[in-house]
Every structure is written in structure tokens, then in C-alpha cells.
Amino acid sequence: MVVAESGTARVEPAAVPAPGRPRRPRPWRRRGSEALWGYLLIAPTGLGLAVFYLWPVVQTAYFSFTEWGPFGGHEWIGLDNYRTLAGDGEVLRALGNTALYTGLGLLGIPIAIAFAALLNRRRLRGVSVYRTLFFLPVVTMPVAVAMVWRWLYNGEYGLINYLLSLVGIEGPHWIADPATALYALAAVGIWTSLGYNLVIFLAGMQAIPREYYEAASIDGAGPLAQFRKVTLPLLSPSIFFVSVISVIGSLQLFDLVYVIGGSGQSARSNPAYPRIETVVALFYDKAFHTNDRGYAASIVMALLLLIVVLTAVQFRLQKRWVHYG
Template structure:
């Protein structure tokens, strides 16, 4: 009687298991079907170009098209090319200095988050305007502001007896002038992100701190800043990736081709992407340009991974 019951139970559970397995397979197939359009788009427009660039970075292109396999020769040239090292230093310097815009964005977001501030919508719009303005237009305006002969900045300095330099033609100031434009143009975007993060902080924290006698400044440093750390991490990652890909500001403000090389400050303004453009479209050394692009990809991945690692350590120790 026991054997018969056991066999009947096993016969009952076997179809149930097969049905459950079929259900899991069908669920997985539906999941793959839903992500297929996005996955296909990522594969065609992101993964495939990366693989192509990796292949082309090991080739040499002729003047009239066609390429030959050269192996790691382009990467050996990268290591020995002083122009690559200079562009890399310029890019990393610009990226590091550009992070100074994050504290500024937090401060401005806190000011615009105050209750009862009149015209707050107008202020937010004015701060956000550079974000939606074309980068070429931004660069053209700042190129005029930085002009050493008739620029507005030097005109204002002359009113107080200061003889300003030619900001984007002086090697001592050119890179810092780019940093100022980059921070200014990204300030509105970062500020909006931080403003959203601040509005997600429960008001009860501030009320409790006020009851304990904490003023606005102490509340900012003891409540707002610590609770904004996830938002600050996101903004820092986005800022670093964007700064490493700097191109349009340099292209417009320093010039292109012969005009850029005639600028004495160009060596201090040239970035990795600018060097990639020069090799790919000016000198037609496309295989070498692909190697530069792969170097930039590795740099972005490495710095992003380092930021995630630092964030995990910060959370662990906090």
C-alpha cells in the first residue's frame, strides 16, 4: 500500500515539475523578447562599433582607403608619442579641475531650495539655459569674452587698472579658461540634479535639527551634504565621463587644423578627443586614431571603476 501511494505521488509530481519548467522557460523567453529591441540597439550601435574600432586600431590605412594589419604597432607608437602624453595630461587636468563645479552646484541648489524665495523659477531657468544651449554657441560667446583685444573680461579688468592676458592664446591661462567654461556650462545640469536630491530629503530631519538649535549652515553640513552623497556620486561619474570626452570647446575656441597649430596655447588646450580628431580627419592616420580612441575607452572604464570602488568603501566606512 505504501509503495503504491509513493508511485502515485511521483506520477502526480512529474507533470507538475514539467509544467513548472515550461512556465520558467516561457517566462524567460518573454523576458528576452522584451529586452531584444534594446539589446539589439546596444549591439548594433555600441558593441559593434567598439569591436570595429578595436580591430582598426591594429591596422594602417592608405590615403585612398583600404587597410593592412599591423598588430600592436599603433599602441607602441602611443607609448612613444609625446603629443599623446601631453593631451592625456591636459585631459586629466581639465577633468580634475572640473570637479570643482560639484560643490558650487550643491551650494547654488541649496540656495534655490530655500522656501519663500521669490522668482525661484526664473533663477532655475537662467541657471539651466547653458545646458540647453548648443556647445558651439557657448564656445563662440566665451571666445569673444576671452579675447585679449576687445573681450569684455579684459575691458572690465582695464577699468580697475589690470591689463588682462589673451586668455585662450596664453599657455599659462588657456587650460584654466577652458575649465571655467566647462564648469559654467555644466553648473545648471548638476544643480538641477542636486535640487531633486535635496527635495527628496524628509523635512522632519530639518525640523528636528532646528529644535535642537542647529542653524541653516549647520543643517546644510550635517544633514544636506551627507544625505546627498549618492547624488554627488552620480554627478561625479557623469562629470568625469563628460570631461574626458571634451572636444567641442577646444575645437571652437582654439581653432581647427592650421589655425589651431598657429595658436601658441594649443599644446595646453589639446585633449585626447581633439588629438583623435586631428589624426583621423586632418592627417588621415585612421588606424592610429582608432588606437587613441581605444586608449580613451580604457581610461574612462578605469576611472569609472575606480569611482565605484571608492564609493563602496565610502559607504562601508560610513
């Protein structure tokens, strides 16, 4: 651009447009794109959960309000199954057996803590071998475990009674005796879950900083005092997790009862079966032996409600423990 000024010409540079700022994607568009990709990635898992977990629960809840005929078909009967359930002595007996088994199963928690404390010692040789031996029952098929213990518990030729006979003790018929049947099953359950609980507690103990133990040792605390004042309080999250898992697993006990105690006609020939029949075993008998699937669905829905309530109570107690601790 040329500008005349007092007889002279002055050239001014042409105006250059200011460079435009790069356009940034709008935040809501970026968040929407990320959310879309997130939903696409979890879609296969979500679909599997909906098809194989959520839908069966909804279907079972519907069937609990129906009555099934001997050849399949069902009709809506409302709350009749639940009214029958409330006064059914067989259900109450199975619930009592399940509750006792669950209480006995919680005894495995202090046992697992004790073994984890022993394996946590630095000077103990062959720790990896012991861990493997303890964890073997966890990776073994439950049916195989039950078959082995059924042979061990046999009152006539079982290994346990044979070892007792060597010291002059006549062992009972562990599974056929109503006085010992449930306790024998509880012992198998504790033995089976010991390896899993031990690994959880051992990981929790190894996550505790060594400085805490050193400070407690300087204050004059011995090994037992350190375990009581340092290990147990800091291990409380692991104890809470294991207790929740143990209660849920014990309430769903079925495989040991089915293989060791029997089912159907074989169960009726076992005089101790009424003392070991659990809620899930009763559900299986009603659904597949007597073909009363509507009533069986109401039993399992009541068990689901019981599991939810007990889990909520455990979470509530854990919060109070942490708050007041």
C-alpha cells in the same frame, strides 16, 4: 440504478464523475512566454545599441591593430600602435591636459551644491526663474555656447576684457595665452554643466525629510551644522553620480577645444593650442587630418580603458565611503 433489497426496490443515484481540476499552465511555460515578450519589446533598442554602439567599439578595437594607407586600405601590424603610444610625448601632453581639465571640472560640484542649497530655501522668491536660467546652458547647443565664449574671450574686442578695462585692468588673450587657455576652457565647462548638476543636487536635497532638520535644530545645530551633518551625508549618492558623470564628460572634451581653440591649420596658428589639446582632440587630428586612423583608434581605445578604470575606482571608493561612513 435499481437494487433489490428484502423484496423492496431502492434506487441509487448514478455515479457522477468528479469534476476535473482546471489545467494550470506550467510555470516554465509561463516564464518562457514572458521572457519571449520581454525580448521582443527590447529588441529594437538592443538592435540599435548593437549597431550604433557595440559594433563601432569592436570595429575601432580591430582598427587599433592596423595601419592605414593614404588611400584607404589597412594592414595588420599587431601591437605596434600601442608601443608607439606608450612613448609618444604628444599623447602624454594631451593626457596631462585632459587630466588637468578633469580636475578643474570637479570644482563645479561644490559650486553646484552651494547654489542648490540656496535655491532649496522655501522663502526664496522666483525659484523657478532661477532654475530655468541655470539650466539654459544645458539645453543650448555646445557649438553655440563655444562660439559665444570665443567672442567673450577675445583679447582685442571681447566683452570680458572690455569690462576689465573699465576698472583699469588689461585683460590677457585668454585663449591665445598658454598660461590662461586651459583655465578659460575649464571655466566654460563648469558654467555649462552647472545647471545639470544643480538640478540633480536640488532633487536630492528635496528628498531629504524635513524631520531630520527639525531634530537637528532641537539639538542646537545651526544652518551650517545642519548642512554639514545632515545635507551632505544624505546627498552622497547624488554627489557620487555627478562626480562619475563629470569625470566621464571631462575626459571626452572635444567641442570646446575644436570651436574655441581651433583645429588643423587654425589650431597650429594658436600658440596656446598645445596647452588645451585633449585626448579626443588629438584623436580627431590623427584620424582626419594626418589620416593615421589605426594610430587614432589606439588612442581612443586607451582613453576608453582609462574611463573604465577611473569609473571602477570611483565605484570602489563609494563603497568604502558607505561602509566606513
